Amino acid sequence: MRVALFLTCVNDTLYPDTGRAVVKLLTRLGVEVDFPMAQTCCGQAHYNTGYRHEAEPLARHFSDVFGEYEAIVTPSGSCGAMVRELYPRMGERARAEGRGDTLAATLAPVVPKTYELTEFLVDVLGVTDVGAYYPHTVTYHPTCHGLRSLGLGDRPRRLLQAVKGLELRELPGADECCGFGGTFAVKNPDVSAAMGADKVHNAESTGAEVLCAADNSCLMHIGGTMARLETRMRPVHIAEILAGTEEEPSA
Amino acid sequence: MSGGTFVGMPAFPKAAHEAVNNPTLRGNLRHATHTIRAKRAVAVAELDDWAALREAGKQIKDHTLRHLDRYLVQLEESVTAAGGIVHWAADADEANRIVADLVKMTGESEVVKVKSMATQEIGLNEALEAEGIHAYETDLAELIVQLGKDRPSHILVPAIHRNRGEIRDIFAREMGEWGRPAPEGLTDTPAELAEAARLHLRDKFLRAKVGISGANFMVAETGTLMVVESEGNGRMCLTLPETLISVVGIEKIVPTWQDLEVFLQTLPRSSTAERMNPYTSMWTGTTDADGPQTFHLVLIDNGRTDTLADEVGRQALRCIRCSACLNVCPVYERAGGHAYGSVYPGPIGAILSPQLRGTASEIDASLPYASSLCGACYEVCPVAIDIPEVLVHLRERIAEGGQATREGNKVVLKPAKGHAAERAAMRAARWAFSHPGALRTGQRLASRTRRFHPRSLPGPGKAWSDTRDLPTVPAEPFRDWWQRTHGGKDTDK
Numbered sequence A: 001m002r003v004a005l006f007l008t009c010v011n012d013t014l015y016p017d018t019g020r021a022v023v024k025l026l027t028r029l030g031v032e033v034d035f036p037m038a039q040t041c042c043g044q045a046h047y048n049t050g051y052r053h054e055a056e057p058l059a060r061h062f063s064d065v066f067g068e069y070e071a072i073v074t075p076s077g078s079c080g081a082m083v084r085e086l087y088p089r090m091g092e093r094a095r096a097e098g099r100g101d102t103l104a105a106t107l108a109p110v111v112p113k114t115y116e117l118t119e120f121l122v123d124v125l126g127v128t129d130v131g132a133y134y135p136h137t138v139t140y141h142p143t144c145h146g147l148r149s150l151g152l153g154d155r156p157r158r159l160l161q162a163v164k165g166l167e168l169r170e171l172p173g174a175d176e177c178c179g180f181g182g183t184f185a186v187k188n189p190d191v192s193a194a195m196g197a198d199k200v201h202n203a204e205s206t207g208a209e210v211l212c213a214a215d216n217s218c219l220m221h222i223g224g225t226m227a228r229l230e231t232r233m234r235p236v237h238i239a240e241i242l243a244g245t246e247e248e249p250s251a
Numbered sequence B: 001m002s003g004g005t006f007v008g009m010p011a012f013p014k015a016a017h018e019a020v021n022n023p024t025l026r027g028n029l030r031h032a033t034h035t036i037r038a039k040r041a042v043a044v045a046e047l048d049d050w051a052a053l054r055e056a057g058k059q060i061k062d063h064t065l066r067h068l069d070r071y072l073v074q075l076e077e078s079v080t081a082a083g084g085i086v087h088w089a090a091d092a093d094e095a096n097r098i099v100a101d102l103v104k105m106t107g108e109s110e111v112v113k114v115k116s117m118a119t120q121e122i123g124l125n126e127a128l129e130a131e132g133i134h135a136y137e138t139d140l141a142e143l144i145v146q147l148g149k150d151r152p153s154h155i156l157v158p159a160i161h162r163n164r165g166e167i168r169d170i171f172a173r174e175m176g177e178w179g180r181p182a183p184e185g186l187t188d189t190p191a192e193l194a195e196a197a198r199l200h201l202r203d204k205f206l207r208a209k210v211g212i213s214g215a216n217f218m219v220a221e222t223g224t225l226m227v228v229e230s231e232g233n234g235r236m237c238l239t240l241p242e243t244l245i246s247v248v249g250i251e252k253i254v255p256t257w258q259d260l261e262v263f264l265q266t267l268p269r270s271s272t273a274e275r276m277n278p279y280t281s282m283w284t285g286t287t288d289a290d291g292p293q294t295f296h297l298v299l300i301d302n303g304r305t306d307t308l309a310d311e312v313g314r315q316a317l318r319c320i321r322c323s324a325c326l327n328v329c330p331v332y333e334r335a336g337g338h339a340y341g342s343v344y345p346g347p348i349g350a351i352l353s354p355q356l357r358g359t360a361s362e363i364d365a366s367l368p369y370a371s372s373l374c375g376a377c378y379e380v381c382p383v384a385i386d387i388p389e390v391l392v393h394l395r396e397r398i399a400e401g402g403q404a405t406r407e408g409n410k411v412v413l414k415p416a417k418g419h420a421a422e423r424a425a426m427r428a429a430r431w432a433f434s435h436p437g438a439l440r441t442g443q444r445l446a447s448r449t450r451r452f453h454p455r456s457l458p459g460p461g462k463a464w465s466d467t468r469d470l471p472t473v474p475a476e477p478f479r480d481w482w483q484r485t486h487g488g489k490d491t492d493k
Helices: A009-014 A016-028 A044-049 A052-066 A077-096 A102-110 A117-124 A144-149 A155-161 A189-204 A216-229 A238-243 B012-020 B023-045 B050-066 B068-081 B092-106 B117-121 B124-130 B140-147 B164-178 B190-207 B233-239 B257-271 B304-308 B313-318 B324-328 B330-335 B346-356 B362-369 B376-380 B387-400 B420-434 B436-448 B459-467 B478-486
Strands: A002-005 A032-034 A072-074 A114-116 A137-140 A167-169 A210-213 A234-237 B085-089 B110-113 B134-137 B210-213 B217-219 B224-229 B243-249 B279-284 B294-300 B402-406 B409-413
Touching (some): A009 B436, A016 A032, A016 A238, A016 B478, A044 A077, A044 B387, A044 B420, A052 A077, A052 A102, A072 A077, A072 A117, A077 A102, A077 A114, A117 A155, A137 A155, A144 B376, A155 A167, A155 A238, A189 A216, A189 B012, A210 A216, A210 A238, A216 A234, A216 B459, A234 A238, B012 B023, B012 B330, B023 B257, B023 B330, B050 B068, B050 B257, B068 B217, B068 B294, B085 B092, B092 B124, B092 B294, B117 B124, B134 B140, B190 B233, B210 B233, B224 B233, B233 B279, B304 B346, B304 B402, B313 B346, B324 B330, B324 B346, B346 B387, B362 B387, B387 B420, B420 B436, B436 B478
Parallel strands (some): A002 A032, A002 A072, A072 A114, A137 A167, B110 B134
Antiparallel strands (some): B217 B224, B224 B279, B402 B409
């Protein structure tokens, strides 16, 4: 099977290790991965901040770049939700504004074949044990868009539970938002920081070494808060955990 | 917090600053919201058909809103036929004037009130006070807010920001000014506080000739109004006075009696986590020698038909004021209700206030951004209002401008002030993202200069780096690694 990796602009620029982990993991599972070099950004930050008209060309660009592939895999719940949940909505809005079906028709092909990584592993490849090894205590934070927009459910936890050497600890208040919310973190810094600090304190109470999530944007916020609060925990993307093996362990 | 009104509030981030840094308030809110949200989850899980009830509630409300003109006329006919008198008010001023005139016609200068969001929305108590009419709140939490010269901070539990000690102090200090004083040596035990309120209020119930209420629902086919409540004070106000004036938003209609079946299950479970609310009072016009002999219904618009004209935003009018969205909202939990600058705080307030009032004020223009879009509010809403969708829709109106309806007229709104730099940045980012080559150049530049990146950011980014460490830019962006190792073709355009 040949899939396109939609790495997202945040991962590409700031978290290339996550991308390398996805490539390593999928290749190990027999999937042929391509990275279309023309990919940029799905437009989520624009859309959610109120700049839908700026997001539209980016959505069209996404469809141009990825439209030909059989499946599109992304290690980001929120960018995955942008394509799956909000692209159809953008098409509907354009139609409601009397701009016809063009946008909807352009975006439609990529919507059903875009998968968040853990969804792709469990639903498409049908695996929960990916042969990973990670000898650490881990607590899992289900990010809001993965949890509520994509409905990832217990897929990430099932994948983590199957990892050799990994001890999973339950995170109190797991389904509460970490306070990132894209531009929310900048527009409402006090509330965002308070939410982040509570998330970190809850994570610390588990005694785990690692807080894991399926979205680097949330991890950037949580990790930045951890560093500032001088906790001993570290944020790790789930792809990096799943990519590690006994021969080639992840950090 | 003091003073009864929200006029001239600063933008949400500034208003929230105080609450976030107040440990007592944070503690009160955290305790109360977490308790009720856990109970709600249990009460909802008891019903196998919750999803169907939620969908039914949504459909009944949508149907009613779509044919609101017809159902309002039917309601007026039913109420009139039952002996009630219907008044129409386009805005808060008109509604307040109607109510004040109705009270004056009775020759009374005191009224007892059932907890009502509509009368708070229009500032009725303050308007009556200006006319020399004293309005006494009889709901326990509203009494605490009124005695404390405070503002409500929650739709269902207006005094949620107060703990027992604070309530005791307010009762001991203020009750004497308003009527029967608090008993000597009042402690902060719930039973003693409730008894003090009961004694204080009993005087008022027995004296009042005029009662003022809102309504949770109005049934078009029968002209029946309904109030659900937990304390029984509402029933006293609805049955003892000679004159009853009900002030209700026009969106509170359901077409038929049978429709109540859905909401009488979803509302109490969503709001107080009860299977059934303790007191359900219904009244249909007037009845000889039983209950109020004069009944007035004041129907208020106050921005509702403007909201109805908005295809995305109109779903806010489905709201049945259960407060479930407040209780699960992580932003409300930290910011507190006052920061929302309205009697409607929390997620529903963030979409309702800027629609009912428009987005001209600083606070209204900031409310659509008072959310991380986590979606917890949508998940619990018993009438499935997609609050995140409406938030983003209103952000668009503020950031990009666009068409809206104000006072029945289509208007084209300009983008709100203070968004010019952001708009420019969004455009620049869109340009870069539309040109993969430009993006790549930017990434490489960031990687090469990474040792010189500041630890804190200038401008709006400062808010980020004040409380969180910035990520370090990696030596090599992914796409460069990919090209180096997989020989990907550069598709710069």
